[in-house]
Every structure is written in C-alpha cells, then in structure tokens.
Amino acid sequence: MIEHRLLRSICHASVGTNDLTGAKLFYTPILAILGIELVSEYEHAVAYGKGYPEFWLQQPFDKKPATMGNGVHFGFVALSKKQVxxxxxxxxxxxxxxxxxxxxxxxxxxxxxxxxIIDLDGNRIEASYWQVTEK
Known part of the structure; x- marks a missing residue:
C-alpha cells in the first residue's frame, strides 16, 4: 500500500467561516456525495477528507470575521457526472x-x-469530473 502522503501535493486547505455549525451542516452532506467524510472536529474547526484531514472549515485564528478571497476556489474530485x-x-x-x-x-x-458553488460564507467551491479515455 502506498503511503497517503506520497499521493498528495498539498497537505490541506482551510477556509474561514463565521458560523461553524452552519458550515458543517452545509459541507457534510455535499462532501459525502463525493465520498469525503468528516474526519476531525474541534470547538473552532472541522476537517474533511478520505481518512485524512484535507479540507478544513475554521473560525479565523485572529478572531476577526472570516472573509473569502476573490479568485480563490477549492475544487473537489468527483468520480462521475452524476456526483457533480x-x-x-x-x-x-x-x-x-x-x-x-x-x-x-x-x-x-x-x-x-x-x-x-458559492458557499454560505462566500467561498467558491467546485466539483469536477475528468473523463479520461485510454488511448
């Protein structure tokens, strides 16, 4: 079995939220469609992944309001057009x-x-499927 860290180029990504409970209620079902589960949960943050925390939702560390970044978005892998x-x-x-x-x-x-999609905090997310045909 290949060590999971050898298959990744990014350890994890985080987005801020001003309502962690609401963000969790939004992300848990949509990410489950892609086989991505809630893997860690803390008072200030939750993390999703496939056995490893790859995508975090968190209250900003500096305690200031969370804001989204213009031009920033996070893409999630879908395994079919139906999942998208x-x-x-x-x-x-x-x-x-x-x-x-x-x-x-x-x-x-x-x-x-x-x-x-634009989430409840204004963050931009994507689900995409790449149909690659063998040659």
Missing part, C-alpha cells in the same frame, strides 16, 4: 448559490465536467 450533478443540487438546496451549473466547459478541455 448531485453535489450541485444538494449545495443549492442547502443555501449555496450557483456560480456555474453542472456541465462541460470546453475552455477547460474535453474531459472536464463540473459545477461551481
């Missing part, structure tokens, strides 16, 4: 805002199929 569609519809039902409906984006290449 389900991620999108679940996120919208939980109060997320559409930032790009599910579909192909020719500007990203033929294999790409994805959707874009």
């Amino acid at each position: 569609d389900d991620f999108y519809h679940c996120a919208i039902a939980l109060g997320g805002r559409c930032n790009g409906e599910p579909g192909a984006r020719p500007e990203y290449g033929d294999p790409y199929y994805g959707c874009f």
Whole structure:
C-alpha cells in the first residue's frame, strides 16, 4: 500500500467561516456525495477528507470575521457526472448559490465536467469530473 502522503501535493486547505455549525451542516452532506467524510472536529474547526484531514472549515485564528478571497476556489474530485450533478443540487438546496451549473466547459478541455458553488460564507467551491479515455 502506498503511503497517503506520497499521493498528495498539498497537505490541506482551510477556509474561514463565521458560523461553524452552519458550515458543517452545509459541507457534510455535499462532501459525502463525493465520498469525503468528516474526519476531525474541534470547538473552532472541522476537517474533511478520505481518512485524512484535507479540507478544513475554521473560525479565523485572529478572531476577526472570516472573509473569502476573490479568485480563490477549492475544487473537489468527483468520480462521475452524476456526483457533480448531485453535489450541485444538494449545495443549492442547502443555501449555496450557483456560480456555474453542472456541465462541460470546453475552455477547460474535453474531459472536464463540473459545477461551481458559492458557499454560505462566500467561498467558491467546485466539483469536477475528468473523463479520461485510454488511448
């Protein structure tokens, strides 16, 4: 078995939230669609991943209000177009805002199929599926 750290280029990513409880209620079901689970939980933060904390939601360490970064977004791996569609519809039902409906984006290449969401704190997230065909 390959050590999980050898398969990653980034240890983890974090986004701030002003409502940790609300953010957890938003992210837990949409990430579950992609097979991503809640793996760590603290008073000030929660972490999701596939057995390892890769994506964190947290109250800012400096105790100032969380803000989103313009141009920053986090993309999650989907294993099918259906997962992308389900991620999108679940996120919208939980109060997320559409930032790009599910579909192909020719500007990203033929294999790409994805959707874009703005979460409850204004963070931009994506689920994408890359249909790579063997040659």
